[in-house]
Each structure stands twice: as C-alpha cells, then as structure tokens.
Amino acid sequence: TQLLEQSPQFLSIQEGENLTVYCNSSSVFSSLQWYRQEPGEGPVLLVTVVTGGEVKKLKRLTFQFGDARKDSSLHITAAQPGDTGLYLCAGVSMIKAAGNKLTFGGGTRVLVKP
Amino acid sequence: NAGVTQTPKFRVLKTGQSMTLLCAQDMNHEYMYWYRQDPGMGLRLIHYSVGEGTTAKGEVPDGYNVSRLKKQNFLLGLESAAPSQTSVYFCASSFPSGGAGGELFFGEGSRLTVL
Numbered sequence: 248t249q250l251l252e253q254s255p256q257f258l259s260i261q262e263g264e265n266l267t268v269y270c271n272s273s274s275v276f277s278s279l280q281w282y283r284q285e286p287g288e289g290p291v292l293l294v295t296v297v298t299g300g301e302v303k304k305l306k307r308l309t310f311q312f313g314d315a316r317k318d319s320s321l322h323i324t325a326a327q328p329g330d331t332g333l334y335l336c337a338g339v340s341m342i343k344a345a346g347n348k349l350t351f352g353g354g355t356r357v358l359v360k361p
Numbered sequence: 362n363a364g365v366t367q368t369p370k371f372r373v374l375k376t377g378q379s380m381t382l383l384c385a386q387d388m389n390h391e392y393m394y395w396y397r398q399d400p401g402m403g404l405r406l407i408h409y410s411v412g413e414g415t416t417a418k419g420e421v422p423d424g425y426n427v428s429r430l431k432k433q434n435f436l437l438g439l440e441s442a443a444p445s446q447t448s449v450y451f452c453a454s455s456f457p458s459g460g461a462g463g464e465l466f467f468g469e470g471s472r473l474t475v476l
Contacts, residue, residue, distance in 0.1 A: 256401060280464075289365070289451050289467025290404070335403055347392055347455050347463045348419070351403035 250274070251338050251352035259358045260326055268321040268355045270336035277339045279312055279319045280349065284333040326359045333357075363387050367452050367468035374442045374475045382437040382471050384452030392455045393435040394419075394465065395427060397448040404451065410435055411457070442475045449473075 254269045270279070278297040282290035294303050296312035296319060303310045307330075309322040323330055333356050337349040365386045374380055384393065391412050396404040396419075406419030410429040424446060426438045435454075439446060450471045455463040 251403075253403075282465075288469055289453070290465075291467070292464045295464070337404075347458055347465070348406060348409065349404075349465065351396075351405070353401050353403045 251336055251350055253334075253336060253352035253355050255355060256353065257356045257358075259360065262327055262359055262361050263325050266323050266326055266357065268334050268336075268357070269318070270320065270352050271318045272338060273317065274338070275316050275341055276350075277316075277341045279316075279339070280337045281310055281319070281321055282335045282337060284335060284354075285331075290333075290335055323357075326357075328359045328361050331357060331359050365452055365454055365466050365468035367450075367471045369471060370469065371472050372474070374439075374473065376443060376475060378442050379438070379440050380442065380473075381439075382450055382452075382473075384435045384437070384454075384468060386433055386435075386452075386454040386466070388454060388466065389432070390454035390466070391432075391457050392463070393429065394453045394455075395425070395435065395437045396451045396453065397421065398451060398470070399448050407437065407450075439473075442473075444475045447473060447475045 251272045280295045281293045284290040294310045299314045299316045301312045307324045311320050333354045335354045336352040368383045394409040395407040405421050408427040410416045413432040416427045428436045452468045453465040455465050
C-alpha cells in the first residue's frame with residue numbers, strides 16, 4: 248500500500264503570512280495532484296505535477312514535485328482568508344492499472360485569519 | 362451544469378439497517394468512484410468502476426457493495442450498517458487518463474451516521 252503523509256495537519260496563520268504544506272511518501276508516484284476542499288463540498292483539483300523537479304504556479308500558490316517523485320510541497324504567499332480550506336495531496340500510482348486510482352494524504356487544514 | 366450529484370445528503374441509520382447512496386454524473390465520464398472521508402485520514406477508496414457493468418474493490422471495500430448498471434449512475438450499498446461506517450461519503454468521476462492521472466470531479470458528499 249502506498250502511503251502519503253501530509254504535514255502539518257493544521258495550520259493557523261494571519262492574513263499576509265506565508266505557509267508551506269508538505270506531502271511525503273516512501274513510494275514513487277507517476278504524478279501528484281493537489282486538491283482544495285471547503286466545508287460541505289467535495290475536493291476541487293488545483294494542479295497536477297508530473298515531472299520530477301517540476302514547479303507550477305497558480306497565482307499566489309506554488310507547487311513543487313520532488314526530483315525523485317516521492318514528495319511535493321505547496322507554498323502560499325501572502326495568504327488571504329479565501330485560502331482557508333482543507334488541502335489534500337493525491338498520488339497517481341506508477342503501476343499502469345486501470346482506473347486512475349489515487350492515494351490521498353490525510354489533509355492539511357489551513358485557517359487564514361483576517 | 363449539475364456535474365456529480367449525490368443523494369441523500371444526510372442519513373441516520375441504526376446498526377443493522379441497510380441503505381443505498383446514489384451518485385449521478387452528467388459529464389459522460391467512464392470512471393466512477395466511491396470514497397469515504399474520516400477526520401485526519403483523507404479520502405479512502407471503497408469501490409470504483411471503469412465502465413458500465415464493471416466494478417472493482419478499492420482500499421476499504423468490506424461492508425459495502427456497488428453497482429454500475431448505467432454509465433451515469435454508481436450506487437453504493439450498505440447491507441448491514443455498523444457504527445464504524447459513520448463517515449462522509451464522496452462520489453467522484455473522471456475520464457480515463459494516462460500516467461498523469463485524470464482530474465476527479467467530486468460530489469458534495471453524503472453524511473452518514475450509524476447509531
């Protein structure tokens with residue numbers, strides 16, 4: 248079983264501060280996805296990183312895939328209250344089995360206070 | 362655009378009762394999934410389907426059954442509910458994809474409490 252560990256589990260910061268969320272595994276993944284989930288809703292895809300060492304930016308969010316494709320990070324610059332939510336990383340297995348099955352991390356709950 | 366719709370949104374069951382959660386998607390996706398979400402454990406895959414008439418087990422299939430009789434619908438059944446099945450259940454769907462993994466589109470969730 249492939250496991251993804253996210254840290255920290257909970258992060259509370261003031262508006263304008265920066266934050267980083269980590270997603271680590273001992274397994275290699277074909278690609279990694281980041282989702283954000285708001286209360287009462289399902290997760291929504293933010294980004295997919297595919298290549299080892301890849302960096303993707305989405306406005307104030309920066310996503311990085313580790314060189315060995317075992318870990319990833321999400322960095323938010325100048326966080327805003329609208330960034331509040333549960334952030335989930337999800338790995339796509341290297342095994343080419345049918346189904347697009349994802350392994351999800353435990354999630355990081357981010358609270359940005361105004 | 363409805364996307365992925367789950368019914369019911371909330372349900373309270375007594376131990377031993379049975380129920381079915383219905384998921385419907387209008388995006389013509391081949392793949393559909395049922396996940397459960399528990400605090401601190403992220404999302405765990407219960408069952409999934411890669412096409413009409415097919416189903417397969419995920420990480421935590423015990424105590425659940427599924428059916429995909431129509432491409433747009435994916436049903437999750439609990440034959441004899443247990444308190445350990447208290448959770449929020451999410452249905453998702455996607456197109457088939459290669460190594461990059463396809464984007465999963467999720468419903469809003471169904472909160473189930475088993476007393």
